[in-house]
Amino acid sequence: MIAVFMELRDGKIKKSSLETLSEAKRRAADLGCDAVAVLVGSGVEASAADAFGAGAARAYALESQALAGYSAQGFALALAEWAGEARPAAVLFAATAMGRDLAPRVAARLGAGLVSDCTGVAVTNGKLEFTRPIYAGKAVLKCVLRSSPQLATLRPNVFPLGETAPGAGEVVRRDVSVPDGAVKGRAVEVLREQGGEIDVTEAEIVVTGGRGLKGPENFGLLRELAALFPKAAVGASRSAVDSGWIGHQHQVGQTGKTVSPNLYFAVGVSGAIQHLAGMSSSKVIVAVNKDPEAPIFKVADYGIVGDLFQVVPLLTEEIKTILAE
Amino acid sequence: MTILVFVKRVPDTESKIRIQYEARTILEDGLSFVISPYDEFAVEEALRLREAKGGAVRVVSVGKDESLTVLRKALAMGADEAVLIKDVTPETYDGLRTARIIARAVERKFPGADLLLFGKQSVGADNSQVPAMVAELLGLPQATVVTKLEVADGTATAFREIEGGSEKVALSLPAVVTAQKGLNEPRYETLKGIMAAKKKDIPVVTLDELGFAAEDLVPQVEITGLDVPAARQAGKILQGDPAHAARELAALLRNEAKVL
Numbered sequence: 001m002i003a004v005f006m007e008l009r010d011g012k013i014k015k016s017s018l019e020t021l022s023e024a025k026r027r028a029a030d031l032g033c034d035a036v037a038v039l040v041g042s043g044v045e046a047s048a049a050d051a052f053g054a055g056a057a058r059a060y061a062l063e064s065q066a067l068a069g070y071s072a073q074g075f076a077l078a079l080a081e082w083a084g085e086a087r088p089a090a091v092l093f094a095a096t097a098m099g100r101d102l103a104p105r106v107a108a109r110l111g112a113g114l115v116s117d118c119t120g121v122a123v124t125n126g127k128l129e130f131t132r133p134i135y136a137g138k139a140v141l142k143c144v145l146r147s148s149p150q151l152a153t154l155r156p157n158v159f160p161l162g163e164t165a166p167g168a169g170e171v172v173r174r175d176v177s178v179p180d181g182a183v184k185g186r187a188v189e190v191l192r193e194q195g196g197e198i199d200v201t202e203a204e205i206v207v208t209g210g211r212g213l214k215g216p217e218n219f220g221l222l223r224e225l226a227a228l229f230p231k232a233a234v235g236a237s238r239s240a241v242d243s244g245w246i247g248h249q250h251q252v253g254q255t256g257k258t259v260s261p262n263l264y265f266a267v268g269v270s271g272a273i274q275h276l277a278g279m280s281s282s283k284v285i286v287a288v289n290k291d292p293e294a295p296i297f298k299v300a301d302y303g304i305v306g307d308l309f310q311v312v313p314l315l316t317e318e319i320k321t322i323l324a325e
Numbered sequence: 326m327t328i329l330v331f332v333k334r335v336p337d338t339e340s341k342i343r344i345q346y347e348a349r350t351i352l353e354d355g356l357s358f359v360i361s362p363y364d365e366f367a368v369e370e371a372l373r374l375r376e377a378k379g380g381a382v383r384v385v386s387v388g389k390d391e392s393l394t395v396l397r398k399a400l401a402m403g404a405d406e407a408v409l410i411k412d413v414t415p416e417t418y419d420g421l422r423t424a425r426i427i428a429r430a431v432e433r434k435f436p437g438a439d440l441l442l443f444g445k446q447s448v449g450a451d452n453s454q455v456p457a458m459v460a461e462l463l464g465l466p467q468a469t470v471v472t473k474l475e476v477a478d479g480t481a482t483a484f485r486e487i488e489g490g491s492e493k494v495a496l497s498l499p500a501v502v503t504a505q506k507g508l509n510e511p512r513y514e515t516l517k518g519i520m521a522a523k524k525k526d527i528p529v530v531t532l533d534e535l536g537f538a539a540e541d542l543v544p545q546v547e548i549t550g551l552d553v554p555a556a557r558q559a560g561k562i563l564q565g566d567p568a569h570a571a572r573e574l575a576a577l578l579r580n581e582a583k584v585l
Contacts (some may be wrong), residue, residue, distance in 0.1 A: 013543075071493075072457060072467055097487040101469045113545025114420060115450045117358060129549060134418065135449050138342040141418060142550035147542075185466025185496035193489040199488035205584075211476035241506075248507040249486060254338045254448055255362050255506060263584040276336040280557060284582045286574065292562070301560035301582065302574055305433060310567045318575035322585055 001025060001034045001057075003088040003149075008039070009096050011047050016094035016202070019152045020193035022162035023241070024092050025055035025119055030123040033089065036060060038082065040075050041199065042068035045171050049216070052167030059171045060086070066178035070098065071186035076105035078176040083110060088149050090128055093155035096130035096201075103153050116151040117258075119281065121159075126154070135255030136254035136277035138238040156201060157260050158281070193249070200233045200252060205263045208235035208252055208279070209245075212268020212289060212308055216245035222267060225316045228323060235279075237269045261271065268308045288312060326439040331456075332364040332399055334392045335449040342553070349416050349551045354450070360395040364458035365402075365445025366504035369511040371442050374476055379419040381405045387426055389413045389428060400522035402468040407527045408434070410535070419544035420454025426542070427455065428462035429535045438499055445503040448565055453503075455467070456573060460501035461474045466469040468494040522559045 002024040005016045024035040037051035038058040047060035062078040083091055083106070091106065093099035095117045107114035120131030127144045130152055134141045145151070172221045200206050207222045219234060228233040235252040236245070252259055254274040264282035269275060271287070271294055278297050279285070287300035288308050304311050329423065336342065336356045343352040360368075384399040386392040387410045393519040396407035416563055417423075430437065437572040453469070460467040468474075468483035472491065475482045482498045486505050496502075514522075532542070563570040581583040 041456075046552070062387060072460075072469075076461060077504055087441060092507070096375060096493075097470060097485070100453045101457060101467070101485075104424075104454040105461040105467075107454070108424060108458035108461035113451075114454055115546065116420075133554070134334065134451055135340075135342045135351070136338075136451060137554060138340075139344060140550075140552050140554050141548065143418070143546050143548050145545050146547055147545045183466070185468065185494055185500060187492045188495045189493040190487070190490060191484075191493065197489060202488050215567050248505075263578070263582075272339070273341060277338075280554070284578070284584050285560075286559070286578070287553050294563075297562060299557045300562075301557075303560065303562040304570045304574060305562060305568070305571060306565045306567045311571055314568050314571035315574060318571045321579070322575050 001036050001088050002090045002092065005035050005091065005093045005099065005102070006039045006051055007096060008041065008044065008047055013047060013050045014096065016095065016156035018050060019156065019159045019161055020092050021051060021054045021056060022093045023154060023159040025162055027121055027123055027128060031126065034058070039266065040078050041066055047170070047292060048171045049066050049166070053163070053165055055162050055269070056169060058169055059272070061171055061173045062176050063173055064176040064178050064209065066183065067176065069186050069188070071183045072101050072105050073185060074096050074178055074183040075102050076109055077178060077182060079106045080109035081176065082174060082214050083149055085270045089320050090150040090152070095155050096280065099153045103151060106181040107151045110149065110311050112147040112149055112151050115143060115145065116138055119158050120244065121154070131160050133281070136258060137280055138277050155260065198231060198233050200250060200259050201236045201257050203233035204261055205229045205232035206235045206252070206259055206261045207232060207238065207265040207267065209240055210237035210269030210271055211239045212243070213225055213240065219246055221312045225312060228316065228320055237275050266296050266300070267312060270294045270298055271299065285300070326374065327437060328374060328382050328432065328440045328442060329379065329435055329438045330371045330382060330384045330399065330404065330442045331365050332357050332368065332384055332386050332390055332395050333360045333361045333447040335447050336536045338362065338448055343483065344551055344553060348447050349548045352512050354451065358391065360398050361444050361447045363446060363448070364508065365508070366508045367444050368399045368404060369509045370400055370474060370504055372541045373509060374386065378476070383408065384432065387412050387423055396527055397515065400525050401518040402512060403518060407472045407525070409527055409529045411529050411531050411543040417544040417546060418450050418452065418548070420452045420458055422542055422544050424455045424458030425542055426532065426537070427537040429460050429537070430450040430530060431459070431463060434530060434533060435494060440476070440499060441465070443501065443503045445505045456501050462572045465499055465501050466496045467501040468496055469503040470505045471502050473507065474502060537541065
């Protein structure tokens with residue numbers, strides 16, 4: 001079987017985990033086995049329902065009071081103990097903040113290989129073959145793992161969600177014993193960014209500004225465009241972040257975040273190689289820049305050569321009109 | 326306090342990556358190499374903690390002799406000591422292999438550290454695996470992708486970046502912490518620092534000294550292909566009257582790209 005770790009936010013399974021499960025189900029079909037969901041925490045059995053909707057044959061709830069809050073150490077202990085017993089062929093995670101924190105610990109505990117941030121999974125000779133960008137997407141690596149289980153994290157927003165019909169299935173509860181003193185660090189509080197903005201890595205539409213914006217106040221133009229969509233976020237180039245115009249959590253590129261939204265707007269972004277590395281896996285790219293020679297136009301599906309201060313407000317109005325139709 | 330900082334030599338982020346296809350490696354000719362940018366934040370944080378609390382900062386790299394340059398850079402920034410763990414194996418993209426080397430080195434060569442600092446990932450392999458694996462192998466707690474770190478007596482509080490916010494993590498020391506951009510602003514080396522770094526002796530530890538035989542370190546990752554990504558086709562460029570271009574673009578996004 002292929003097991004997928006289900007990350008919960010406010011008691012609900014995250015979309016990125018369901019995407020990972022959907023991919024696990026497709027690859028499990030190639031291998032002739034099942035895909036199963038694994039939840040970890042305290043009182044998580046009730047959260048399993050969405051996993052059945054996405055195709056899980058079973059769900060395992062690894063329960064302990066000591067796992068009520070997230071800790072990489074505690075969760076890794078529970079998952080590794082379960083995997084040691086259940087012997088899945090593979091354990092997959094979404095490559096989120098939690099998945100990237102947790103998966104390496106599970107791998108180390110199991111002595112298993114781990115492939116990070118995959119954008120493709122195939123089956124070759126009975127094994128999973130992973131495709132992943134390296135050098136922030138300037139090269140693409142394909143690999144298999146010699147270990148059993150095979151561990152990988154899958155990039156959010158890349159793998160399509162399978163069926164999401166409400167489903168029901170068996171939830172197998174396992175009580176985990178977490179020895180006293182085994183968990184020496186844990187999350188004690190989550191602080192949401194003001195305004196409840198979604199992260200650029202989770203957004204379906206990203207509106208990114210660069211040096212061409214000329215100052216922090218002009219990010220307002222981009223926020224107005226982003227506000228037209230339910231799941232949009234504002235991004236920034238490294239030079240905008242390094243100028244102090246916007247927080248680094250918005251930075252897209254090799255020293256920032258790698259994104260693959262459905263639609264990416266690059267506004268006043270020249271398209272330095274380190275920026276292109278972080279966004280060229282976006283499905284549709286739109287560039288607005290006054291310099292027709294800007295490298296961003298080489299990767300853009302659509303471009304407008306012009307003054308962004310004129311173009312962006314006009315474009316915002318036109319998109320608003322179209323969305324209202 | 327005693328702080329260990331782990332640094333890696335990587336291609337500059339402005340580099341264009343080319344492939345050596347037969348060997349399934351990247352071509353190093355013509356690349357310029359730097360200390361991985363996130364590792365600079367880790368070095369800076371260690372120096373600030375030493376300045377506030379006293380102690381020593383020891384910088385460690387795993388790699389071939391060329392990694393001495395990134396160790397000298399960390400010394401020039403102000404680290405007290407540097408050590409190279411010599412590993413001439415080309416990049417394996419296997420985090421567990423590196424983590425085993427580091428965990429063994431910490432146990433045998435650098436016991437008693439209060440804090441192990443890393444960059445949140447090396448730019449290049451982009452794995453984000455080694456620090457958390459080292460933490461697990463050594464039984465230490467961790468906070469990864471940290472933008473703010475407060476260290477008290479035997480404990481630390483770290484704020485780690487998560488989707489749409491941050492997570493406050495309470496740790497007992499010793500612990501593993503990985504640095505994200507925003508943690509601090511790394512200092513530039515001074516001329517005096519550079520001169521002093523040149524004179525410092527950098528001890529070299531071999532894998533043999535750490536008790537590894539070649540077969541102990543076979544990577545779990547077997548590379549089956551390495552290539553450059555498919556180039557994107559350049560698209561439609563709209564010029565001229567901005568109002569007209571904006572209207573046309575909105576229509577294309579709906580009717581052709583079907584993303585609106």
